[in-house]
Amino acid sequence: MTAQRHILALDQGTSSSRSIVFDSQGRIVSMAQREFTQHYPQPGWVEHDAHEIWASQLHTARQALTQAGLKAADLAAVGITNQRETTVLWDRRTGQAIAPAIVWQDRRTEPTCKALREGGYAERIAALTGLVVDPYFSGTKLAWLLDQVPGARDRAERGELAFGTVDSWLLFKLTQGAVHATDVSNASRTMLFDLHRQDWSDELLGLLKIPRQVLPTVHPSAHAFGQTAPDLLGSAVLIGGIAGDQQAALLGQGCTQAGQAKNTYGTGCFMLLHSGKQALSSTNGLICTAAAQTGRDPAYALEGSVFIGGAVVQWLRDGLKAIDHSTEVEALARSVPDAGGVVFVPAFTGLGAPYWKADARGAIMGLTRGTTTAHLARAALESVAFQSADLLLAMQADAQAATGVSLTELRVDGGACVNDLLMQFQADLLGLPVLRPVVHETTALGAAALAGITAGVLSGAEQIQAMWQLDRCFEPRMSRDEAQARMQDWHAVVHAVQQV
Numbered sequence: 257m258t259a260q261r262h263i264l265a266l267d268q269g270t271s272s273s274r275s276i277v278f279d280s281q282g283r284i285v286s287m288a289q290r291e292f293t294q295h296y297p298q299p300g301w302v303e304h305d306a307h308e309i310w311a312s313q314l315h316t317a318r319q320a321l322t323q324a325g326l327k328a329a330d331l332a333a334v335g336i337t338n339q340r341e342t343t344v345l346w347d348r349r350t351g352q353a354i355a356p357a358i359v360w361q362d363r364r365t366e367p368t369c370k371a372l373r374e375g376g377y378a379e380r381i382a383a384l385t386g387l388v389v390d391p392y393f394s395g396t397k398l399a400w401l402l403d404q405v406p407g408a409r410d411r412a413e414r415g416e417l418a419f420g421t422v423d424s425w426l427l428f429k430l431t432q433g434a435v436h437a438t439d440v441s442n443a444s445r446t447m448l449f450d451l452h453r454q455d456w457s458d459e460l461l462g463l464l465k466i467p468r469q470v471l472p473t474v475h476p477s478a479h480a481f482g483q484t485a486p487d488l489l490g491s492a493v494l495i496g497g498i499a500g501d502q503q504a505a506l507l508g509q510g511c512t513q514a515g516q517a518k519n520t521y522g523t524g525c526f527m528l529l530h531s532g533k534q535a536l537s538s539t540n541g542l543i544c545t546a547a548a549q550t551g552r553d554p555a556y557a558l559e560g561s562v563f564i565g566g567a568v569v570q571w572l573r574d575g576l577k578a579i580d581h582s583t584e585v586e587a588l589a590r591s592v593p594d595a596g597g598v599v600f601v602p603a604f605t606g607l608g609a610p611y612w613k614a615d616a617r618g619a620i621m622g623l624t625r626g627t628t629t630a631h632l633a634r635a636a637l638e639s640v641a642f643q644s645a646d647l648l649l650a651m652q653a654d655a656q657a658a659t660g661v662s663l664t665e666l667r668v669d670g671g672a673c674v675n676d677l678l679m680q681f682q683a684d685l686l687g688l689p690v691l692r693p694v695v696h697e698t699t700a701l702g703a704a705a706l707a708g709i710t711a712g713v714l715s716g717a718e719q720i721q722a723m724w725q726l727d728r729c730f731e732p733r734m735s736r737d738e739a740q741a742r743m744q745d746w747h748a749v750v751h752a753v754q755q756v
Contacts, residue, residue, distance in 0.1 A: 260332050263707050264320065264493070265700035268313050268338040268422050269501065270359065270523040271570075275316035276700040277324040280713050282723040284697065285326075288319035295356065300363035300605065303356035306344045309422065310429045317489060328489035333496035334430075335707030337504040337699050338422040340445045343397035345408065345470075346425070348418045351433055355405050357422070358397040361524075361563060361605045365396035366614045372396075377463065384460060386444065386451045386535060386544030388612050392561070394421060395447035399464045412470040419470045421445065423498045427481060430495060435482040438472040440554070441503035444546035449474070451535055451546060454554060476549040477503070478709040497706025499548040502526040504702030505669055506557060507548045509693065510724035512717040515661040517651065519644050519682075520699065521672035524608070525565035527647040529558040529655060529663070539657065540650035541610025548702060550709055550717055558654055560609035560647030564602040564618075566672045568636045571604070578629040586675050589634040597622040599749045600635040610650040611754065619753045640672065641682040642746040648686055665689045669698040676730075684734035685743065694725040 261280040267273070273292065277285040290312040295303040321328065341360035346353045358364070369389045372378065378389045387393055398419050402409045411417050418428065424438045443449040443456075448466065450457040456471055475481065477499040483492040499507065502520055506528045509518040514532035519525060528547070535544050535556040547555035564571075569585050572578045579585055600620050607613040620635070648666065655661050666688055672678055673692050683690040695701055708714035732739075 260330060261713050262324070262326060262331055263704040263711070263713065264317060264331050264334045265704040265707070266313055266317060266334060266336045266426060267501070267697070267700040267703065268309060268336070268426060270339045273309060273312040273316050274700065275313070275320040276697055276704070277320050277326065278701065278704040280708070282695060282701055282704070284695065286320045286324035287697070288316040288323060290316050302359035302361045302605070304342065304359055306346070306353040306357045306425055309357070310426065313426060314488065321489065328484070328491040328493050331493050332713045333494040333707035333711035334484060335497035335703030336423050336426055336495065337499055337501050337703035338426065338442070340421060340442060340500040340502065341392055341394050342422050343394045343401065343419070344422065344425040345398065345401045345405070345417055345419050346428070348416060348433065348436070351429065354408060354417065355401055358401070360392060362397065363391045363605055363614055365391040365400050368396045368399065369614070381447065381460065384450050384457050385447055387447050388543060389447070390612055391614060392608070393445055393447035395460065395464050395466070398466055402466065413467045415469045417470055418472070420472050423500070424472045427495065427498065430484045430488065431482045432485040436472045437475055437481055439475055439477040439479065439498040440546040440549050441477055441500040442498065443474045445500060451544065476551070478550045478706045480710055494707070494711055496708070496710030497703055499702060499706055501699045502528055502559065503546070503548040503557065504706070505699040506530060506702070507550070507705055507720060508698030508700070508702030509667045509669060510721040511667065512721060514659065515655070515663070517663055518667040518669065519647070521565055521640065521668065521670035521678070523565060523567045525562035525640060525644050525647070527560045527644060527651060529651050531556045531558055536654060538650070538654045540653045541612060542650050542654055543609070548706060550706065558651055560650060562643040562647065563605045563608045565640050565643070566670070567604070568600070568602040568639060569672070571602070572633060572636055576629070576632070578633060585633050585637065586677050588630050589637050589677055592628070592630040592634055595635040595638055596627055596631040597624070598627055598631050598635040599745055600632065600639045601749050601753045602636070602639050603753055607750070607754070610646055611750070613754050616753050619749060621749050621752070637675065637678045638681055641678060641685055642743070644682060645685040645743060663688065665691055667691045667693065669693065669696050679730045680733070683730040683732045685739050687732050687736055687739060689732070690730040692727045692730070694727045
């Protein structure tokens with residue numbers, strides 16, 4: 257194998273930027289990671305410094321190459337995967353962001369979304385985009401920036417400003433302003449993209465008063481987007497793939513055929529079911545999204561999103577000071593046999609799918625004098641599995657209604673999938689095998705695979721499927737009666753949270 261068959265994946269996440277070098281068999285050669293600052297200027301607001309994101313991503317890219325003993329000239333291509341929906345608006349000429357990036361978790365545009373729902377637009381928006389009307393998506397964030405940043409709307413209409421999700425921002429910086437583009441998977445998360453026509457919707461742009469000239473060009477996920485500027489990594493490298501993190505993970509898990517599903521346990525939890533060439537309409541609170549597109553044909557997926565997944569462990573660490581490091585949570589939770597009747601609904605930024613309750617807030621119920629931090633830790637981990645079980649139940653109902661297909665397993669990835677206690681409890685609740693792969697970094701692997709396809713290092717989806725290897729299968733141990741009772745207890749508390 258020649259060095260030119262290595263691929264660099266840039267994995268820009270919500271709390272950190274990572275860069276991973278893969279070989280042509282999908283094996284990790286080196287990895288570098290750097291956290292960056294989270295900003296919470298007001299309740300419900302979450303912001304990032306777009307320039308800190310760029311600096312951290314460039315630093316880790318250089319570090320990963322050094323650790324691998326490679327130069328940029330040794331790479332076949334670069335792939336990008338990113339936190340989705342996070343909204344950046346910048347000056348095309350200077351490359352400077354004109355405001356903080358509004359993070360996907362941010363809820364400031366709920367009044368706009370409420371007005372759209374009350375105005376009767378929700379059904380039409382769902383028909384065009386596959387999405388529900390929610391602050392989660394980028395469109396209302398962009399509209400907010402155009403309205404609130406002095407002079408922004410006039411400048412956007414003159415073509416002076418560029419909007420993008422984080423992938424577009426990184427692509428613009430990597431090419432030093434030569435390319436302003438995105439892929440279908442990220443475009444489909446904006447609430448501005450016609451999922452069926454595969455283009456920006458003039459109707460929705462008019463509804464939100466967004467000038468088309470501010471938007472990036474949309475391409476398939478496996479595409480020759482451009483080349484990195486030579487002075488950034490040492491020489492120019494093909495940028496051959498872009499996909500939003502969850503669509504990239506679906507591909508990296510080898511889920512390329514209709515009926516295959518994965519769940520990513522990151523800051524949030526994101527479950528996707530590949531639906532092939534069919535854009536399914538959900539009747540159970542899920543959304544339809546573009547899957548990573550590896551060829552000419554469109555690909556779609558059903559998705560459910562949990563806003564607070566692994567972030568609940570960060571809250572235990574930073575908010576409650578119950579642990580010093582996130583890695584300690586499993587041992588603490590295992591120190592008690594169960595959660596002691598405690599049920600934790602971590603709706604810190606509202607409830608996502610299938611509830612879509614933007615104004616819900618978190619709750620911990622079932623506390624007694626005997627409750628300890630260990631019980632809270634166990635309840636926190638269980639909350640991640642409960643929320644994911646809600647997604648899978650909704651997904652099964654939609655899939656069976658549309659295709660008659662029943663899920664037979666769930667593939668998992670993300671930082672929290674290494675937690676055996678959580679994975680076993682997830683299998684118990686679902687009554688399905690939970691499969692953890694050898695390579696947990698499936699998000700980055702998906703980005704690398706897209707770039708590899710463009711560069712000719714990989715032949716296509718079949719080769720990606722063949723690279724997937726099982727690390728451990730968690731089989732259900734809990735009786736279905738007990739699992740159902742636990743889900744009923746969970747739903748009772750979720751119902752109470754929604755009524756507050």
